Amino acid sequence: MLVERIHRMTTEKLYYTDSYTTTFDAQIIARTTETNRPAVILDRTFFYPTSGGQPHDTGHLNELPVVDVVIRESDEAVLHVLETEPANDTVTGQINWARRFDHMRHHTGQHILSQAFVRVIRAETVGFHLSPDSVTIDLNVGKIKAAAVDDAETLANQIVAENRPVRAWFPAQDELADLSLRKVPDVTGRFRVVDIDGFDITACGGTHVTRTGEIGLIKVLRVDKRGEYVRVEFRCGERALLDYRQKNALMNQLAADLTVGYWEVPDALDRLRAENKALRRDLRAQHEIILKAEADSLWQAADQRDGFRLVVQAFENRDTAEIRQIAQHLISNPATVVVLGAAGSKAQLIAARSDDLTVDMVPALKAGLAVWHVDRGGGRPSFAQGGGAPANLNEVNTALQTAVKTIQTTMT
Numbered sequence: 179m180l181v182e183r184i185h186r187m188t189t190e191k192l193y194y195t196d197s198y199t200t201t202f203d204a205q206i207i208a209r210t211t212e213t214n215r216p217a218v219i220l221d222r223t224f225f226y227p228t229s230g231g232q233p234h235d236t237g238h239l240n241e242l243p244v245v246d247v248v249i250r251e252s253d254e255a256v257l258h259v260l261e262t263e264p265a266n267d268t269v270t271g272q273i274n275w276a277r278r279f280d281h282m283r284h285h286t287g288q289h290i291l292s293q294a295f296v297r298v299i300r301a302e303t304v305g306f307h308l309s310p311d312s313v314t315i316d317l318n319v320g321k322i323k324a325a326a327v328d329d330a331e332t333l334a335n336q337i338v339a340e341n342r343p344v345r346a347w348f349p350a351q352d353e354l355a356d357l358s359l360r361k362v363p364d365v366t367g368r369f370r371v372v373d374i375d376g377f378d379i380t381a382c383g384g385t386h387v388t389r390t391g392e393i394g395l396i397k398v399l400r401v402d403k404r405g406e407y408v409r410v411e412f413r414c415g416e417r418a419l420l421d422y423r424q425k426n427a428l429m430n431q432l433a434a435d436l437t438v439g440y441w442e443v444p445d446a447l448d449r450l451r452a453e454n455k456a457l458r459r460d461l462r463a464q465h466e467i468i469l470k471a472e473a474d475s476l477w478q479a480a481d482q483r484d485g486f487r488l489v490v491q492a493f494e495n496r497d498t499a500e501i502r503q504i505a506q507h508l509i510s511n512p513a514t515v516v517v518l519g520a521a522g523s524k525a526q527l528i529a530a531r532s533d534d535l536t537v538d539m540v541p542a543l544k545a546g547l548a549v550w551h552v553d554r555g556g557g558r559p560s561f562a563q564g565g566g567a568p569a570n571l572n573e574v575n576t577a578l579q580t581a582v583k584t585i586q587t588t589m590t
């Protein structure tokens with residue numbers, strides 16, 4: 179009786195022997211909770227629990243969504259996690275086939291690609307990740323040539339095209355000795371082996387297709403160096419098709435936008451980049467000419483008295499670098515004193531003079547800035563600049579007049 183009860187608590191893990199059954203009947207043999215949600219243990223199940231890098235199946239038990247399937251650490255029981263607890267102990271399980279088949283194709287594709295990298299560059303797979311967003315393997319090499327990636331990809335797709343049988347089973351101990359496993363698991367006791375018709379034999383507990391042709395295209399998307407190893411991102415089957423469809427549409431759109439053939443897109447982009455660079459250079463030169471003209475007209479209009487010209491001007495919404503440039507142009511004229519201000523959230527004041535004069539512009543700048551209660555500013559006797567506090571046009575004009583008074587006091 180005791181033996182019978184222990185036996186009844188153990189779930190028959192049917193996903194090990196059959197990856198294709200999606201509907202089955204079972205009995206609930208225990209009820210529990212998992213992360214605050216109801217969970218049940220069945221006498222038999224086809225639901226694959228998250229393990230070995232492969233995510234769990236989803237589906238239904240009596241129309242109730244199965245949101246997670248996990249292995250309980252204490253006794254390795256398979257917990258079917260639900261949002262709502264089933265009323266009856268007799269349940270019909272329904273597995274989401276699209277998700278399961280996608281996992282089968284990627285898991286089997288991963289075995290083939292991993293073996294292909296062993297054969298092409300003797301690189302071992304040390305990591306595997308499978309999720310709805312990405313599928314990757316990590317290879318124990320520091321770098322990899324593009325041609326080697328192409329070779330491995332070609333070999334992998336050749337194995338697919340040969341439509342080789344895939345067998346998964348639990349070998350007896352004496353049988354194991356004759357198998358040349360790519361990866362030996364770190365477990366005691368019997369373990370499951372997946373054999374892709376002699377091309378790749380490895381230990382694995384996941385769900386796989388029964389013939390390699392079901393995988394469809396195996397496509398490497400990108401390769402990233404990750405310190406000591408290389409991460410290879412790839413897609414199989416429908417995911418590879420969707421990726422191709424999306425990228426093909428994008429490429430066609432780019433080619434249409436650039437009015438070239440898709441193979442001419444890189445050249446077209448190079449031309450655009452060069453054109454953009456030339457235009458920026460021209461624009462800078464034109465801008466310089468405009469600033470020079472603006473400075474000239476300011477100089478012409480400025481007051482001339484006591485043997486020098488005094489240019490006083492307030493600006494609004496002007497770039498500080500531009501105002502500096504205008505000041506530089508102005509003081510390239512002889513006998514010129516310039517006091518410029520820019521209103522804004524970080525208002526600026528510039529006090530400068532031509533080299534043929536001797537008056538120190540720093541005290542004039544500081545007097546102007548004092549109006550704004552700012553003491554961030556200074557420079558050379560011939561060119562001083564400061565500011566950084568907010569000031570409107572009125573406040574800029576007041577500061578300019580204060581600076582001018584200081585200059586006039588010094589120069590007369």
Ligand SMILES: [Zn+2]
Binds near residue numbers: 285372382383
């Ligand atoms: Zn596997």
